[in-house]
Amino acid sequence: MDARILVVEDDEALGAQVVGHLEREGFSVAWIRDGAEAREVDLRGLSLVLVDIMLPGVWGTELVRLYRMRSDVPILVLSARQSTEDKVGALALGADDYMTKPFWPEELLARVRARLRRPRIEQLKERRVGDLLLDLEGGSATIAGASLELTPSEHAVLAALAARPGSAITRRALMQAALDPDRCATERALDVHVSRLRKKLGERGVKITTVWGIGYRLDSVEASSS
Amino acid sequence: MKLRTKLGLTVLLGLLPIAASLLWMQQRLHRSAFEEGVVDAVLSRMGQGGRARCEEDPAGFGRGLARPMHRPGARFGPGRGGPGPGRPGPGRPSRGPGMGRAMEPGPDGIFAYSADLRPSEVDVPPLDEELASRLRAGERFAVRPAPGHRGMLLYAVRMPWSEGPCAVLALRRPVPPRPHFPLPLLALSALAAALAVLAGGPVVRRIRRLTRAIRETPEGQPAELELRGTDEVAELARAFDAKQRQLAQQMEALRRRDRALSEHLANTMHDVMIPLTVLEGYLMRLRTDMPAADADAATAPVLASAIEETHYIATLLTNLDAWARLDADEASLGKSPVDLKALVERVVARHRPVARERLVSLEYAVPDEAVTWPGDETLLERAVGNLVHNAVRHNRRQGHVAVVLETREDGFELRVLDDGPGLTPEQVERVLGRGAAGENSRSRSGHGLGLSITARAARLHGLTLEFRHPEQGGLEVVLRPEGASSDEVDEA
Numbered sequence: 001m002d003a004r005i006l007v008v009e010d011d012e013a014l015g016a017q018v019v020g021h022l023e024r025e026g027f028s029v030a031w032i033r034d035g036a037e038a039r040e041v042d043l044r045g046l047s048l049v050l051v052d053i054m055l056p057g058v059w060g061t062e063l064v065r066l067y068r069m070r071s072d073v074p075i076l077v078l079s080a081r082q083s084t085e086d087k088v089g090a091l092a093l094g095a096d097d098y099m100t101k102p103f104w105p106e107e108l109l110a111r112v113r114a115r116l117r118r119p120r121i122e123q124l125k126e127r128r129v130g131d132l133l134l135d136l137e138g139g140s141a142t143i144a145g146a147s148l149e150l151t152p153s154e155h156a157v158l159a160a161l162a163a164r165p166g167s168a169i170t171r172r173a174l175m176q177a178a179l180d181p182d183r184c185a186t187e188r189a190l191d192v193h194v195s196r197l198r199k200k201l202g203e204r205g206v207k208i209t210t211v212w213g214i215g216y217r218l219d220s221v222e223a224s225s226s
Numbered sequence: 227m228k229l230r231t232k233l234g235l236t237v238l239l240g241l242l243p244i245a246a247s248l249l250w251m252q253q254r255l256h257r258s259a260f261e262e263g264v265v266d267a268v269l270s271r272m273g274q275g276g277r278a279r280c281e282e283d284p285a286g287f288g289r290g291l292a293r294p295m296h297r298p299g300a301r302f303g304p305g306r307g308g309p310g311p312g313r314p315g316p317g318r319p320s321r322g323p324g325m326g327r328a329m330e331p332g333p334d335g336i337f338a339y340s341a342d343l344r345p346s347e348v349d350v351p352p353l354d355e356e357l358a359s360r361l362r363a364g365e366r367f368a369v370r371p372a373p374g375h376r377g378m379l380l381y382a383v384r385m386p387w388s389e390g391p392c393a394v395l396a397l398r399r400p401v402p403p404r405p406h407f408p409l410p411l412l413a414l415s416a417l418a419a420a421l422a423v424l425a426g427g428p429v430v431r432r433i434r435r436l437t438r439a440i441r442e443t444p445e446g447q448p449a450e451l452e453l454r455g456t457d458e459v460a461e462l463a464r465a466f467d468a469k470q471r472q473l474a475q476q477m478e479a480l481r482r483r484d485r486a487l488s489e490h491l492a493n494t495m496h497d498v499m500i501p502l503t504v505l506e507g508y509l510m511r512l513r514t515d516m517p518a519a520d521a522d523a524a525t526a527p528v529l530a531s532a533i534e535e536t537h538y539i540a541t542l543l544t545n546l547d548a549w550a551r552l553d554a555d556e557a558s559l560g561k562s563p564v565d566l567k568a569l570v571e572r573v574v575a576r577h578r579p580v581a582r583e584r585l586v587s588l589e590y591a592v593p594d595e596a597v598t599w600p601g602d603e604t605l606l607e608r609a610v611g612n613l614v615h616n617a618v619r620h621n622r623r624q625g626h627v628a629v630v631l632e633t634r635e636d637g638f639e640l641r642v643l644d645d646g647p648g649l650t651p652e653q654v655e656r657v658l659g660r661g662a663a664g665e666n667s668r669s670r671s672g673h674g675l676g677l678s679i680t681a682r683a684a685r686l687h688g689l690t691l692e693f694r695h696p697e698q699g700g701l702e703v704v705l706r707p708e709g710a711s712s713d714e715v716d717e718a
């Protein structure tokens with residue numbers, strides 16, 4: 001990744017750890033330990049700033065205010081302060097997210113990725129997940145270039161799952177989005193559609209996973225690790 | 227009862243006994259004057275020749291008095307001269323027809339007695355014993371209601387002389403008429419009550435201003451009171467003002483102390499959470515870098531336990547912080563729109579590492595549309611986080627936990643499901659009951675503190691917390707707005 005991230009953290013151990021996690025993910029990281037120095041930092045070219053709140057010399061919220069006046073770079077606040085007032089205050093000053101300590105490294109990386117993710121341009125005419133390509137207007141679908149013979153209901157169920165690949169979709173949401181409420185919009189009917197879809201998709205590129213307690217999820221086979 | 231009404235009634239009630247006493251005194255004086263008048267008239271008549279006529283014919287003297295004597299000072303005696311025709315004259319025996327009746331003198335009848343109270347004649351009845359005893363006691367005259375004669379008084383008058391048969395006279399006279407009722411006195415009492423009500427007006431208005439000033443003062447600010455004056459109302463206002471300033475000082479001291487404690491708690495949390503974060507980082511680094519061979523050896527469960535215990539400590543600390551804030555001041559909790567989709571994602575992300583170590587599947591689903599609820603984000607996150615924490619921590623290996631946020635026509639429904647051992651209704655009742663937090667916060671295996679915080683946070687946010695016990699086992703905890711309809715959904 002070519003994203004450049006600034007970390008403002010005074011604690012040596014934690015700062016080193018955060019920087020290590022980010023660098024192992026491929027980010028380019030700059031680390032400032034002192035609040036006064038952080039006030040003067042050049043924000044140009046940065047993709048994200050991680051700021052601790054309780055810094056020597058200056059409060060992190062003051063840095064958030066200064067940074068927001070000078071740049072629109074996303075700011076993620078890391079703080080051990082748990083109160084809502086602190087969160088609301090930081091967000092009001094221009095922070096984009098607020099993360100309380102302690103946190104797991106993967107939690108931090110997920111939040112960082114979410115902040116760096118560019119807004120997805122919604123494909124209104126077609127939807128692609130791995131090798132699966134759904135033509136939303138024509139009602140057709142292909143998998144790895146091969147045509148899939150789908151009924152309108154199966155196409156609708158697959159489109160609903162493909163709208164958020166990797167995320168579990170509840171049975172209720174799938175029934176509302178894909179099945180005609182006047183004609184057999186039941187859980188049993190949904191299960192039948194999913195069963196037929198699994199057979200038609202086979203092992204090619206994507207798979208429909210049953211999620212306990214929720215419903216179903218469409219996973220790209222290459223990306224399905226959870 | 228209003229103060230002015232009470233004041234008027236008080237004055238009236240105070241004046242009524244006084245008026246009654248005055249009325250009683252008036253009647254006593256009137257009667258006393260009347261009695262004195264009768265006695266004076268008797269003495270006067272006796273001094274003007276009556277003595278001689280009486281001593282001449284003591285028995286006839288009384289019987290001859292036929293003309294009533296209605297008022298003090300009226301003529302006293304048998305007609306305007308001496309004994310008339312047919313009347314017993316001096317020296318004549320006093321007996322004759324109707325002697326028995328003569329011994330019962332008419333209303334104006336008079337009997338004569340000697341100084342030692344003996345009847346002057348044999349046919350004169352003995353003097354009433356009560357009157358006799360009072361005369362013997364030295365009284366100049368004595369009066370009492372005439373026995374057997376309603377509306378009459380019996381007088382006994384000692385003459386200025388002590389010789390002869392007419393030293394004491396007894397006579398019967400009508401009870402004097404009652405004096406007129408003193409209407410002016412009654413009017414005066416009513417007037418005084420009315421004046422008291424009017425005079426109470428300014429006082430009542432000042433008390434009302436004082437009450438209004440106290441009621442209309444915004445909470446937490448001192449009331450602006452009218453402190454001028456020297457009367458009791460001003461004294462009350464000054465006393466209240468002094469007390470409110472004293473309370474304000476105490477409140478300010480408490481606020482300062484609370485701020486200091488909060489700051490101390492925040493600093494302590496900061497000092498603890500940073501090394502805890504570092505520890506979590508090291509543990510995860512160990513987990514990530516662990517050689518595949520070690521993953522199957524005894525090291526892996528130890529590391530998994532370390533990760534879980536670290537997570538438990540972090541959860542416990544944040545719960546204690548949340549509990550302290552709930553206890554400190556529920557009213558000061560934030561109320562801004564909370565993005566529940568982001569909240570669910572954060573909670574799941576935070577518990578995934580621990581769930582993975584326990585081989586528990588942790589999944590979530592959120593709707594496409596935004597779901598917000600006004601509230602305190604930290605507390606709501608703790609409420610949901612505690613449900614997920616319990617579902618993961620108390621689940622079996624290879625178990626499942628699902629967090630589902632769905633929109634409903636009347637709001638939303640947030641469900642946390644698991645297929646662990648679940649809780650019986652009795653356990654739920656005990657966990658959520660009074661004092662459960664204190665009891666269970668000391669039990670590392672208990673749900674107590676976390677669920678208590680969830681329950682309190684739900685109540686503060688207008689949410690209901692429902693525990694469902696699926697037939698196939700496990701537990702399903704549902705959070706939804708109060709009043710929203712329950713809508714159970716079959717699980718996949």
